[in-house]
Amino acid sequence: MAEAALGLWTTHGPTLNTSPDQWVNRVKADVAQKHWFKGEELSFDELIERRADERIDEKFTDAERRRRHEACQKAIAELAGRWEAEAPDACIILGNDQRELFLPEIQPTFTIYYGENFYNLPLTDAQRKMLPPGIEEADWAYRPEERTVYPGLPELAEHVFEQATEDGFDTAASAAWPCHENHRHTGTPHAFSFVLRRIMRDRAVPTLPVIANTFYPPNQPTPRRCYEFGRMIGRAVRRWDSNARIAVVGSGGMSHFCIDEELDQRVLEALSARDSQALCAIEPELLRSGSSELLNWIVASGILFETELSGDVIDYVPCYRSDAGTGTANGFVCWN
């Protein structure tokens, strides 16, 4: 029986991979669009008014941004260190697609990648030009310097498909990354490549990518469905006749692009208490846009809550960049 040897929940966004000076490059884009906050879609100015009492200005001074950036780098180093110490044989990454693989033509709720391997590669010059402002600087954390092939985990994928069918989950199956002409992305989506680059430090073990559609209506899964989907994957792991020691990584979140510390604390407290009901009770309207990636954390919890593993929050660092509360809240949890 394969067993879980390491559990990680980590954010993966660009604030982790850009300097605190570069964070503010995104503000121009923030001003130009509406943002989801506590179930409402508000303009930048409406958010400033709504959040005036929070004194967010004190949370993104030069010194604060520097301090928070350093805390994030320390936490990532800690996760990578724990990875190295535990040296798992295989990995399941719970991540999402952000219009990297799937376009509106077809958008599966859950996809299991079952290919022998998968690849990642640098962006072309044309793709680089399509990136939104303030994102190109973070690209090093999501893409290798040259085309790189990583090992997949088809043997475990087979068990997941069997278990899913038995348990009433209909999943999409992918054996090669979907690739579109003239698209801004090719290769491994950022939710997965961040883990390969910054946690495994490119020394990849065989990895099973599990892709949830957290972002895009109309077919996002609910928190409860994500939790149960994770439990199903846990059962598949236990029926895999293998000595593999597996790492399980929930990649994404926490609240963004408008930070909601209350939501993030609910999630962190639920993890500490192994409280599945608290996770399943999170209102889907709070999980919009980037915050929806917390669903990846919930799938990982469905696997990890039924293991012997336990551990701590390494850090929680809300990385603000404007009075409207835009930015990304970063969180790091490790169970071993």
Ligand SMILES: [Fe+2]
């Ligand atoms: Fe993301």
